Amino acid sequence: MDNAAERRALVASLMARPASIAPKYFYDRLGCALYGAICELPEYYPTRTERGIFEAYRPAIAAAIGRGGQFVDLGAGACCKAEGWLPFVEPARYLAVDIAREAIARALARLEPEFPSVELAGIVADFTNGLDLEADLDGRPVTFFYPGSSIGNFTPDEAGAFLARVRAHCRPRPGSGLLIGVDTKKDVAKLVPAYADPTGVTAAFNRNVLNHVNRVLGSDFRPAEWSHVGLYDPGHGRIEMHLEAISPQSVRIDGALRAFDRGERIHTENSYKYAPEEFERLLRGAGFERLRRWTDDAGAFAVFHAS
Ligand SMILES: C[S@@+](CC[C@H](N)C(=O)[O-])C[C@H]1O[C@@H](n2cnc3c(N)ncnc32)[C@H](O)[C@@H]1O
Incomplete structure (x- = not known):
């Protein structure tokens, strides 16, 4: 638009x-x-809980992703979450996608000296208008990174369509996938104070x-x-x-x-908020076939790798 x-x-x-x-x-x-x-x-448990899952399962998650491909951070913001992954997945390219132009420009300037061997690029886009990154991607495997349960801002139907767009970018690039963080359904007494x-x-x-x-x-x-x-x-x-x-x-x-x-x-x-099985149905409906899931002990948050 x-x-x-x-x-x-x-x-x-x-x-x-x-x-x-x-x-x-x-x-x-x-x-x-x-x-x-x-x-x-x-009160805002999602960020901390997601970080805990990433830290606890980093080697297994990194193995699911693989090395040397393209790492696309959807709604990258300050790029802090991706920063933790770059040393483990050693991508050839890191693409920060966000509507907030200034935020990603600042974040990429901060990352540049830290990751001299990674090609860093920012893409200013509104992905509620459809996600079309074909012109920005090369032929290497791509990992889409969508943390923080931002997927929850879409209705389930919109989320399904968005995930299908992600899958469409993965399909022609074998070895591609999606790493996504999702907040789960839980007691209102824990949910509401977070907001x-x-x-x-x-x-x-x-x-x-x-x-x-x-x-x-x-x-x-x-x-x-x-x-x-x-x-x-x-x-x-x-x-x-x-x-x-x-x-x-x-x-x-x-x-x-x-x-x-x-x-x-x-x-x-x-x-x-999604029960893990509900979200897995959404991922399968979008065309993902191989799913892996990691959660914290209380099941307050779930991380999926889908390919
Ligand atoms: C909740 S923050 C998450 C930031 C970071 N990924 C994290 O998890 O800490 C959401 C990010 O998505 C971006 N964003 C929100 N709506 C967007 C849209 N329609 N298109 C592109 N980026 C969007 C915001 O600018 C913001 O940086």
Whole structure:
């Protein structure tokens, strides 16, 4: 989508009832920094648990991946998670894919002196518009790396389509695969605080999306007038994040006024949780045949290698 189409889609999603903002708008410079802070929160178990699984099973996972191919980091951000893998999988090429241009430029500049023998490249792309990396890949085996349960931001149908796109890039390159981290279904008492922490970091991350929208659209949202909501919807098996209007307000969006009632919500994120078997069905449905799975002792998070 071009910028004008992006803008139109964002305006339409804000004018709709209920209103929503696509989660990709979280990641301006401050949003990327706040996401980094969320990962340090005691309540936010996914990052720590995934890191623990990577550390515990590094040799087995690295053996499943193989060496010397292309390592494609989807939603690379600060590239910190991939950085831990590069010495073990020794790729010929590392491709950081992200919508946040500045974040990957900074991260690649940091990695360059550390990995002089790896060809490093950044690809600025919005993969909600379909994942087409054919022009960026060569013929070597490719490992797609999609950690942090970011796959949970898609609906299950969208996730299936996205995984099928990944598989389509793997198919003509024997030895290719996907390394992916997935958050599992669990007790609400553990799930919800991870998205509604008492320190308020997630609330700041959520409200900051309005600053980003204001810059993109020239709108006049006042973030302080919105409260953060993080809840679990057991029917859909997903965490939802919303912003809820503290008072009635009128926001100028693209030359029009959008009135929000007190208590009206803007839906900003879904984070679907999967039982490991559910996610394996999704991977098989996308065409992956050989699956391996690693989890922590409590089964709070799962890492899959699919090929
Ligand atoms: C939750 S962060 C994960 C960062 C890193 N991979 C990790 O696990 O720590 C999500 C990353 O995906 C990027 N992202 C979000 N939506 C995207 C989209 N539609 N297309 C491309 N990148 C996107 C964000 O800019 C951000 O860097």
